[in-house]
Amino acid sequence: MSLLLGSLALIGIVVLVILLGAGAIAMIARSRGRHGTSGSLSSAALEIQSLLEPEKKRVVETMRVASEAEDEDAINGKK
DSSP states (O other), X not given: OHHHHHHHHHHHHHHHHHHHHHHHHHHHHHHHHHHOOHHHHHHHHHHHHHHHOGGGHHHHHHXXXXXXXXXXXXXXXXX
């Protein structure tokens, strides 16, 4: 009888750990979707740096042109 209860308790603990892990992964994925990525953070930091250091402005402008070209390609590719 105690072997059966011990087995059920062990199975319950394993299921609980799996559910907690899945919940944590889901929360991380949802949080990342709301807050953006590290790439968007570095882009924002580069924008601020370009305001403080004029030589960085050329890098930001090049990135904007590349981004706009990708957007236009995506729009033209869908038509």
